[in-house]
Amino acid sequence: GEDVEQSLFLSVREGDSSVINCTYTDSSSTYLYWYKQEPGAGLQLLTYIFSNMDMKQDQRLTVLLNKKDKHLSLRIADTQTGDSAIYFCAEKYGGYNKLIFGAGTRLAVHP
Amino acid sequence: EPEVTQTPSHQVTQMGQEVILRCVPISNHLYFYWYRQILGQKVEFLVSFYNNEISEKSEIFDDQFSVERPDGSNFTLKIRSTKLEDSAMYFCASRLPGDSNQPQHFGDGTRLSIL
Numbered sequence: 335g336e337d338v339e340q341s342l343f344l345s346v347r348e349g350d351s352s353v354i355n356c357t358y359t360d361s362s363s364t365y366l367y368w369y370k371q372e373p374g375a376g377l378q379l380l381t382y383i384f385s386n387m388d389m390k391q392d393q394r395l396t397v398l399l400n401k402k403d404k405h406l407s408l409r410i411a412d413t414q415t416g417d418s419a420i421y422f423c424a425e426k427y428g429g430y431n432k433l434i435f436g437a438g439t440r441l442a443v444h445p
Numbered sequence: 446e447p448e449v450t451q452t453p454s455h456q457v458t459q460m461g462q463e464v465i466l467r468c469v470p471i472s473n474h475l476y477f478y479w480y481r482q483i484l485g486q487k488v489e490f491l492v493s494f495y496n497n498e499i500s501e502k503s504e505i506f507d508d509q510f511s512v513e514r515p516d517g518s519n520f521t522l523k524i525r526s527t528k529l530e531d532s533a534m535y536f537c538a539s540r541l542p543g544d545s546n547q548p549q550h551f552g553d554g555t556r557l558s559i560l
Contacts, residue, residue, distance in 0.1 A: 365546045376449075376536060376553035377488070384546070422488065426546060431476065432501060433549060435488040 340436035356423030449552035468537030475542040
């Protein structure tokens with residue numbers, strides 16, 4: 335069945351780049367999404383990429399997609415303390431846009 | 446920016462009681478979803494809803510669960526007889542009509558605690 339896997343924890347120094355990785359299994363996925371969850375808050379859509387693209391950049395965020403390896407990454411440039419959160423990778427599955435989520439990567443940014 | 450709103454933010458209920466979780470989707474959105482996240486586990490799809498009927502549901506969404514759009518703005522999730530294992534964060538989401546790849550926008554969730 336469909337599955338999305340992420341590493342659970344990432345610690346970076348403020349000002350460095352963060353790279354959060356994700357792998358998925360559904361080869362028919364057309365869109366892949368990144369959501370951010372701050373403590374006590376909901377899921378905030380950060381960005382998404384269509385599967386015929388290799389890369390998408392949006393300000394400090396860069397999404398890279400390797401469709402052959404079913405590997406997705408989110409790079410955050412110049413990571414700030416406000417970026418500390420849980421980041422979820424999700425793939426669209428099925429005709430009604432059901433999302434399959436990874437377990438989330440907790441990003442900790444330290445001085 | 447328009448957002449999905451959910452109430453209450455935290456609901457505490459005795460086991461066996463009925464609970465209704467409420468959501469107000471973004472006003473021009475026509476597809477609605479419920480997800481849940483048990484503490485320490487993945488966010489799981491429960492149900493999708495369009496044109497006043499369920500379009501898809503997961504194995505979790507059994508006869509104890511129901512959804513309703515009672516008026517033009519609210520979207521509710523009802524659990525008839527709650528169990529301890531229903532304790533979780535419940536997220537409502539909505540998206541625009543048309544292209545099925547339109548992103549879903551989520552509310553802040555309702556934390557449901559069953560005692």
